[in-house]
Amino acid sequence: MKRTLRMIALALVVGAFAFWTAAGANRGWTKTRVPKKIADAVTGLEGIQWQDKFVPGVDFLGAALLGAGVLTGVSLFVPAKSKGSKNQSKS
Amino acid sequence: MKTKFTALALATVAGMGLAAPQTFDFKDPKGINNAGFKLDAPLESINGSASGVYGTVTFDPENPGATKGRITVATSSLIVPNPLQRQHMLGDKWLDAAKFPTIVFESKEFKNVQTTGDTTTADVTGTFTLKGVSKELTMPVKLTYLKDKLSERVPNQKGDLLVIRSNFSIKRSDFNINPGQFEDKVSDAIEINLSIAGASPK
Numbered sequence: 001m002k003r004t005l006r007m008i009a010l011a012l013v014v015g016a017f018a019f020w021t022a023a024g025a026n027r028g029w030t031k032t033r034v035p036k037k038i039a040d041a042v043t044g045l046e047g048i049q050w051q052d053k054f055v056p057g058v059d060f061l062g063a064a065l066l067g068a069g070v071l072t073g074v075s076l077f078v079p080a081k082s083k084g085s086k087n088q089s090k091s
Numbered sequence: 092m093k094t095k096f097t098a099l100a101l102a103t104v105a106g107m108g109l110a111a112p113q114t115f116d117f118k119d120p121k122g123i124n125n126a127g128f129k130l131d132a133p134l135e136s137i138n139g140s141a142s143g144v145y146g147t148v149t150f151d152p153e154n155p156g157a158t159k160g161r162i163t164v165a166t167s168s169l170i171v172p173n174p175l176q177r178q179h180m181l182g183d184k185w186l187d188a189a190k191f192p193t194i195v196f197e198s199k200e201f202k203n204v205q206t207t208g209d210t211t212t213a214d215v216t217g218t219f220t221l222k223g224v225s226k227e228l229t230m231p232v233k234l235t236y237l238k239d240k241l242s243e244r245v246p247n248q249k250g251d252l253l254v255i256r257s258n259f260s261i262k263r264s265d266f267n268i269n270p271g272q273f274e275d276k277v278s279d280a281i282e283i284n285l286s287i288a289g290a291s292p293k
Contacts, residue, residue, distance in 0.1 A: 028135035031172035035140065040123045042244045043237065043254045043288040047123030048140045050170050057173075058134070 005075035009068040016064030020056045030057035112151035115253040115289030117144060117162060120245060124287040126164050130263075131278035137176060141194075143168025144287055148198075150253050152236050155211040156204040162255075162287070164194040185268055186222055195220040196228075209236045215257075221266040230259035241290050250292035257285045 020026070033050045040047060117124060124144040130137045141164045148160030166188040171177050181188040198217035205212050211234040219228040233256045241250035260282045264270035 029173045029176065032174045033170060033172050035138075035172070038123065040121065040244070040288070042240055043123070043235075043252060045123050045254060045256075045286045045288055047121075047286070048125050048127065048142070049122070050140075055172075 002075045002078045002080055005071050005078065009071035009075070012064055012071070013068045016056075016061055020061055023054075023056050026055050026057045028057050030060045031055040112149045112154075112157065113251060113253075113291040115148045115150055115160075115251075115291045117146045117148065117255075117287050117289040119144070119288060127284045127286070128169075129282040131280070132276060137171055137277065139169055139171035139177075139180075141165070141169045144285075148253060148255070148289055150234065150236065150291075152238070155206055155234060155236075156201045156213065158201055158213075158215075158234065159198055161195065161197040162285070166192050166194055191222045193220075199227075201232075202229075209238070210234070211236070219261065221261070222268055224266045226261075226265055228259070228261070230257050232257045241292060244288075245290065248290075248292055250290055252288055252290055254288045255285065257283075259283055 032052065032054055034053045034055060035048045036051050038047045038049050039045075122142060125140045125142050126144055127138070127140045129139075143165030144162065145165075146160060146162035148158060148162070150158045150160075166186055167181065169177070169180060169186070169188075171180060179185055183190070196217055196219050198215050200216045201213045202216065203212075203214045213232055213234070214229050215232045216227060216229040218225050220226075235254040235256075237252040237254065239249070240252045241248050244252065260280050262279050263277075263281055264279050
């Protein structure tokens with residue numbers, strides 16, 4: 001159990017970092033909309049169209065690190081499986 | 092003689108018709124009109140825009156200095172990329188969009204008017220109302236009159252277009268938006284750029 005929690009914590013950090021990097025390594029806040037510029041040839045104006053898109057930011061990484069920290073912390077309080085109990089169950 | 096007089100009268104009326112001020116409606120069917128805004132913040136600047144722009148401007152191509160108008164932005168149409176920031180921005184502690192649903196600029200006077208071809212630049216003074224606080228502001232403005240161009244933008248509709256561009260800045264503290272607070276997180280100055288086109292159908 002202890003080991004499982006720590007593995008999940010590690011997977012969370014690695015997975016979050018990989019996702020953040022793949023999504024463009026945005027060093028700002030997480031975005032759920034991104035602006036797309038659209039030009040109007042007649043007036044010469046440039047409009048902005050907002051598109052729904054999830055772009056993880058540093059707060060996303062922070063949340064992943066916090067989650068991993070909590071899991072690691074919980075793992076410290078989980079009693080390790082003793083070798084004795086394993087042997088007893090075998091016998 | 093009578094025929095000449097009638098022709099002259101008609102020509103005068105036609106001439107007056109050409110010079111008459113036109114009313115341009117800024118509700119944009121193409122969704123291009125927008126008011127962008129930018130605030131400096133430590134991690135990254137907050138860049139957003141508002142698409143809910145509407146209003147009317149009366150413009151006389153023969154006398155651009157007499158331009159008058161009122162442009163309104165729907166507060167709820169303000170968008171920033173981060174959902175939490177948007178929620179805070181529209182919430183009661185910042186813009187209070189529920190209580191103050193519009194941001195309005197009403198022009199009073201045009202100064203330093205310079206016209207070259209279709210383009211007029213000027214400094215416009217008017218009343219800017221944000222979060223229920225009205226202040227007199229002067230901002231540079233560029234007007235571009237596009238005669239008979241409406242049909243190119245909106246098929247089957249003849250008329251003229253008026254493009255308005257303006258960049259100016261305000262202080263949120265002047266409009267009772269958390270004055271003196273959170274300036275380490277969000278700058279007091281708000282840069283605004285307006286890019287809008289209005290139509291005057293014939």
